Amino acid sequence: MVFDMNKNASLRSGLPDPLKRNALSIRDLRVEFPKAMGAPSVAINSLDIDIAPGSILGLVGESGAGKTTLARSILNHPPAPGRITNGKIWFDGVDLRQLSEGEQQRKRGRDLSIVVPNPRGELNPLIPVGEQIATRARVHLKLDKRAARAKALDMLRKVQIPDPERRMNAYAHELSGGMAQRVVIAMALVCSPRFVISDDATSGLDVTVQAQILKTMRQLSQEQDSAMLFITRDIGITAHFCDRVAVMYAGEVLEVASRNALFLRPRHPYTIMLMAAFSHNAKLRNDWHRSASGGADRKSGCCYADRCPMAQQKCREQAPALADLADGHSVRCHFPVERA
Incomplete structure (x- = not known):
């Protein structure tokens, strides 16, 4: 099934207004992992x-919040043995979950792309990296072999690989970690996808290399007008790189706001404690570690209630909804933090 622009426009015209305005919209997504016994x-x-x-x-x-599960679920491939049991993922006027596997593969290669944190695991050790990038361009952009190699070489230049002509013929084991990550980014962006997922793609890199790769990713995203979901455990990175920030805990979004609003006036207790974990203030860091001793697997009420320093009886009995406070600043909390 091929989606042309007219058909896309027709599909989008039948969507509710908020979905028409978004590159990607997820509604009521639920992902479960079966157990040998019990629910x-x-x-x-x-x-x-x-x-x-x-x-x-x-x-x-933090780790275990569900960030990578969400990334893989957007591509309709949650980590095994997980399965999506409910929800819609709207992209380009279509619920991705309703597409056949072949249609999803074409979407994933051409319009949706992911950058992973383990580049050596993503790259084929037996094929030169330039050929791997060119192959993706040939398959999804329908280029001939010569044009695809030229496209691959151009992408290596754009991600600032030193001596790109020589690196075209290099194998994954011949590259440093930073260069391997740049190759994976080039592969992810070679088809100019309209939506990119970066799943903790810069973790483990030297801070200087990390800054260079983040700058490259933002520049290429702007050039190609791509939307991006940037997943990270480091809230500090989002302060410099992202337009909006969502805070996730135990599989739920607890707060989402513009970058400035979130950092200048966080409203959820968990967001404040998460920021404290990265603080230079020892007392704040200790407060975070003390709060981390609680559990998140509640059967009712707020998922953060057992760790929250502001929790009341209502929090333990009734799950809060994600409510819009003002200007797109939404919080899932019965008692949002008020600051003068």
Whole structure:
């Protein structure tokens, strides 16, 4: 099934107005992992997210929050043995979950792309990296072999690989970690996808290399007018890189706001404690570690209630909704933090 522009426009015209304005919209997504005994474990619970065209949404949260599960679920491939049990993922006027596997593969290669944190695991060790980039261009852009290699070489230049002509013929084991990550970015962006997922793609890199790669990713995203979901465990990176930031905990989005609003006036207690984890203030860091002793697997009420220093009885009994406070600043909390 091929989606032409007229058909896309027709499909989008039948969507509710908020979905028409977004590059990607997720509604009521639920992902479960089965257990040998008992009820399945819920990794993502009734999650809603909107990402505007050309914008970068940062998704932050500690390990185990469900960030990678969300990334893979957008591509309709949650980590095994997880399965999507509910929800819609709207992209380009279409619910991706309703497409056949072949249609999804074409979308993933051409319009949707992901950058992973383990570049050596993504690259084929037996094929030169330039050929791997060119192959993606041949398959999805229908270029001939010569044009595809030229496209691959151009992408290596854009991601600032030193001596790109020579690196075209290099193998993955011949590249440093930073160069391998740049190759993966080149492969992800060679088809000018309209939506890119960066799944903790800069973790483990030297801070200087990390800064260079982030700058390259933002520049290429702007040039190609791509929207991006930028997943990271480091909330500090989002302050410099993202347009909006969503804070995730135990499979739920607890707060989402513009970058400035989130950092200048955080409203959820978890967001404040997460910021404290990266603070230079020892007392704040200790407060975070003390709060981390609680559990997140509640059967009712707020998922953060057992760790929250502001929790009341209502929090333990009734799950809060994600409510818009003002100007797109939304918080999932019965008692949002008020600051003068």
